[in-house]
Amino acid sequence: MDDLPTLKTPAVAEPARSGLGVAALQRDIVDNLICLQGRYPEIATPHDWYMALSFAVRDRMMARRVATTHAYVASDAKVACYLSAEFLIGPQLGNNLINLGIESNVRDALQALGLDLDALVAIEEEPGLGNGGLGRLAACYLDSLSTLEIPAIGYGIRYEFGIFDQEIKDGWQVEVTDKWLQKGNPWEILRPDVAFYVNFGGRTESWTDEQGRYCVRWIPAYTVKGVAVDTPTPGFRVNTCNTLRLWKSEAVESFDLQDFNAGDYYEAVHEKVRSETLSKVLYPNDEPEAGKRLRLAQQYFFVSCSLQDMLRLLALKGEPISRFADMFTAQLNDTHPSIAVAELMRLLIDERNVEWDDAWTITRNALAYTNHTLLPEALETWSLPLFQDVLPRLLEIIYEINSRFLDEVRQRFPGDHARLARMSLIDEHGAKRVRMANLATVGSHAVNGVAALHTRLLEQTVLHDFAELWPEKFRNVTNGVTPRRFMMLSNPKLSVLLDETIGEGWATDLTKLRKLEAYADDPAFLDRWRAVKQANKQALAARIKSETGIVVDPTALFDIQVKRIHEYKRQHLNALYIITLYLRLRRDPNLSMTPRCFVFGGKAAPGYWMAKLIIRLINGIAEVVNNDPTVNGRLKVVFFPDFNIKNAHTIYPAADLSEQISTAGKEASGTGNMKFMMNGALTIGTLDGANVEIREEAGEENFFLFGLTESEVERVRREGYHPDNYANSNDELREALDLVASGHFSRGDANMFRPLVDNLRWSDPFLVLADYVSYVARQEDVSHAWQDTKRWTRMSIMNTARSGKFSSDRAIGEYCEHIWNIRPVKIALE
Numbered sequence: 001m002d003d004l005p006t007l008k009t010p011a012v013a014e015p016a017r018s019g020l021g022v023a024a025l026q027r028d029i030v031d032n033l034i035c036l037q038g039r040y041p042e043i044a045t046p047h048d049w050y051m052a053l054s055f056a057v058r059d060r061m062m063a064r065r066v067a068t069t070h071a072y073v074a075s076d077a078k079v080a081c082y083l084s085a086e087f088l089i090g091p092q093l094g095n096n097l098i099n100l101g102i103e104s105n106v107r108d109a110l111q112a113l114g115l116d117l118d119a120l121v122a123i124e125e126e127p128g129l130g131n132g133g134l135g136r137l138a139a140c141y142l143d144s145l146s147t148l149e150i151p152a153i154g155y156g157i158r159y160e161f162g163i164f165d166q167e168i169k170d171g172w173q174v175e176v177t178d179k180w181l182q183k184g185n186p187w188e189i190l191r192p193d194v195a196f197y198v199n200f201g202g203r204t205e206s207w208t209d210e211q212g213r214y215c216v217r218w219i220p221a222y223t224v225k226g227v228a229v230d231t232p233t234p235g236f237r238v239n240t241c242n243t244l245r246l247w248k249s250e251a252v253e254s255f256d257l258q259d260f261n262a263g264d265y266y267e268a269v270h271e272k273v274r275s276e277t278l279s280k281v282l283y284p285n286d287e288p289e290a291g292k293r294l295r296l297a298q299q300y301f302f303v304s305c306s307l308q309d310m311l312r313l314l315a316l317k318g319e320p321i322s323r324f325a326d327m328f329t330a331q332l333n334d335t336h337p338s339i340a341v342a343e344l345m346r347l348l349i350d351e352r353n354v355e356w357d358d359a360w361t362i363t364r365n366a367l368a369y370t371n372h373t374l375l376p377e378a379l380e381t382w383s384l385p386l387f388q389d390v391l392p393r394l395l396e397i398i399y400e401i402n403s404r405f406l407d408e409v410r411q412r413f414p415g416d417h418a419r420l421a422r423m424s425l426i427d428e429h430g431a432k433r434v435r436m437a438n439l440a441t442v443g444s445h446a447v448n449g450v451a452a453l454h455t456r457l458l459e460q461t462v463l464h465d466f467a468e469l470w471p472e473k474f475r476n477v478t479n480g481v482t483p484r485r486f487m488m489l490s491n492p493k494l495s496v497l498l499d500e501t502i503g504e505g506w507a508t509d510l511t512k513l514r515k516l517e518a519y520a521d522d523p524a525f526l527d528r529w530r531a532v533k534q535a536n537k538q539a540l541a542a543r544i545k546s547e548t549g550i551v552v553d554p555t556a557l558f559d560i561q562v563k564r565i566h567e568y569k570r571q572h573l574n575a576l577y578i579i580t581l582y583l584r585l586r587r588d589p590n591l592s593m594t595p596r597c598f599v600f601g602g603k604a605a606p607g608y609w610m611a612k613l614i615i616r617l618i619n620g621i622a623e624v625v626n627n628d629p630t631v632n633g634r635l636k637v638v639f640f641p642d643f644n645i646k647n648a649h650t651i652y653p654a655a656d657l658s659e660q661i662s663t664a665g666k667e668a669s670g671t672g673n674m675k676f677m678m679n680g681a682l683t684i685g686t687l688d689g690a691n692v693e694i695r696e697e698a699g700e701e702n703f704f705l706f707g708l709t710e711s712e713v714e715r716v717r718r719e720g721y722h723p724d725n726y727a728n729s730n731d732e733l734r735e736a737l738d739l740v741a742s743g744h745f746s747r748g749d750a751n752m753f754r755p756l757v758d759n760l761r762w763s764d765p766f767l768v769l770a771d772y773v774s775y776v777a778r779q780e781d782v783s784h785a786w787q788d789t790k791r792w793t794r795m796s797i798m799n800t801a802r803s804g805k806f807s808s809d810r811a812i813g814e815y816c817e818h819i820w821n822i823r824p825v826k827i828a829l830e
Contacts (some may be wrong), residue, residue, distance in 0.1 A: 088130025090645030128162015146235030341443030
């Protein structure tokens with residue numbers, strides 16, 4: 001821009017920092033550019049303008065945040081505290097504009113400045129605060145908590161570096177440091193006045209005081225300071241603005257002048273380096289012992305800071321410690337924060353002199369636990385020597401909790417020593433380990449699974465003994481996702497169509513989408529529905545070309561599987577089907593076949609070799625299939641790199657078919673399946689996780705079901721599973737496996753995929769080969785349905801229309817009613 005923009009002057013000047021009109025927004029954006037960024041329009045970069053705009057939007061949130069805080073302090077409201085190691089909140093600008101209802105005015109204000117809102121929104125970095133479904137769920141719940149006007153705080157870690165950025169080089173995943181904070185984060189507010197000290201290592205001392213009370217003092221090896229960093233989280237078109245409070249680790253004393261003067265420059269800053277490591281990176285590689293130690297320390301760090309903060313807030317309200325559980329409920333999002341059971345006990349008995357029985361009552365009434373997995377490797381345990389070394393006082397408390405708990409079990413089940421061994425908080429088999437899921441279950445008043453099937457299996461398998469002991473503790477809360485981000489923000493064309501067809505209320509009451517059923521046979525509406533989907537597919541096709549160089553046909557069936565790469569999610573089953581189609585075309589180039597574009601996305605854990613090999617296989621298939629003239633463009637295979645929320649905004653709305661093909665009984669719930677459904681994708685899936693409920697809601701005629709059920713999976717394993725028998729009894733499956741083994745998709749290297757093929761033929765822990773025939777047959781049904789455009793469009797509409805159950809608003813409502821006992825608090829702006 002050549003000149004400083006001329007600001008529009010409204011008839012009545014709106015207040016600075018809070019006015020929502022075009023002129024006020026335009027004025028404040030320029031003010032922020034100059035006063036906060038130290039830039040002026042003639043030299044400002046697009047990122048400068050993005051920051052200035054974001055600060056202007058954040059300003060509009062702050063009056064709501066202050067009013068929200070005042071209301072909570074003044075009331076007797078109970079606060080939901082959501083403790084999670086991850087909050088995959090996604091880019092904030094677009095979401096905040098929608099929630100505040102000012103997107104149109106901001107767009108006009110920027111246009112007057114010669115700027116494009118969409119271009120500035122695209123600049124924002126993906127916040128590196130989460131990895132997958134666990135973190136996305138936590139972020140959705142924060143959105144719903146504010147939208148439903150529920151007093152809440154999210155607690156986690158402010159990671160300086162996220163999990164990793166994924167690049168694909170020569171077909172392989174390459175991990176790149178996620179430097180999401182390198183250009184600053186306009187949404188966060190550093191709170192150095194809210195800081196707590198967290199101890200590690202050392203030893204304990206015990207004594208009996210004058211009243212005969214047993215006392216313990218923890219003498220740590222070192223102490224770290226946790227400083228609060230707040231991100232305001234506004235609700236949708238309400239005044240509530242809750243807080244995501246993340247903890248940043250700092251040294252208590254960051255510089256030792258004596259060491260420096262003595263010439264030991266490294267030792268002078270050693271404490272700073274060690275302390276700041278705690279919030280340095282999301283999920284360090286925990287294969288080596290140092291990684292395990294760091295991960296345990298991270299979990300304790302954020303849990304201790306969070307509980308200390310809750311106790312601080314209780315004191316500020318002038319409430320006695322006995323009312324802690326009346327004023328706060330802490331939801332443990334999986335086992336990562338389960339150390340809260342022991343830490344809250346420590347804070348009560350060691351630092352506030354509460355008697356054990358009273359402290360235990362407070363702790364159990366205040367804590368609730370969400371289990372997210374049945375996979376044994378994901379149910380965290382820690383070796384006793386490691387736990388003793390890092391958290392000696394916490395281990396003593398766990399021993400005491402366990403002793404009292406096992407006494408209770410003995411009274412209920414006398415003589416059942418096997419049950420005692422299974423339920424103990426300490427695994428005595430082999431090297432002793434602390435069982436964190438058991439700790440969370442014993443120390444919480446409620447335990448929930450995240451889908452109906454998952455909760456049933458939880459009660460029947462990994463927590464069966466606890467469900468027998470305390471059946472009243474267990475309940476199900478099926479996951480949900482926010483329609484504000486995953487429909488309104490990511491699929492604006494669909495949102496406009498919905499508004500014009502059924503009204504605007506669906507965004508806060510997703511069950512209103514049922515009104516769409518009345519239009520499922522309306523030819524004009526079907527045309528508009530298809531036009532929206534086609535526009536979204538064209539947008540994804542453009543992104544695919546930009547990111548990968550692959551040209552895809554947006555009129556083809558977009559068959560999409562995006563999620564973490566893991567054997568139980570079975571991306572390799574999908575890959576085998578693609579190879580089957582490819583071989584059919586090679587045998588008969590004139591074969592009539594539904595054109596398909598297969599899109600994969602997701603990250604493999606850095607130490608998970610088989611998952612990385614699956615990524616390499618997908619890329620190897622893409623290299624061959626996309627360039628084979630026999631295929632003639634009828635099949636395209638794409639691995640979309642660096643799948644995250646920002647990329648998901650383009651992917652979910654473009655999907656025709658959603659792949660939810662995990663082995664039955666392995667996926668706790670899934671949330672991607674819900675996002676696909678809301679955006680009109682049809683699902684091909686097993687009866688696993690929330691797929692069961694998705695099929696129930698959509699209707700079995702609008703869902704492509706295949707595969708063994710959970711009980712059939714168990715039966716096959718029990719009777720003895722021999723995967724090679726399946727390969728040898730099906731010509732197409734055998735041919736596909738042989739082609740992979742031959743090196744056809746690895747440039748002639750017959751050894752590259754040998755571990756993957758051998759694993760499938762001789763082990764196949766997730767029954768890929770057992771489900772292959774059923775999967776291929778159901779995919780044929782998909783192709784036939786696609787040929788009937790009217791039928792497919794009607795099925796698509798029905799999926800969106802019947803997705804209302806899967807709103808995170810419904811899930812949070814169930815937590816409030818059945819677990820937390822929390823009611824909304826209306827916020828009025830002063």
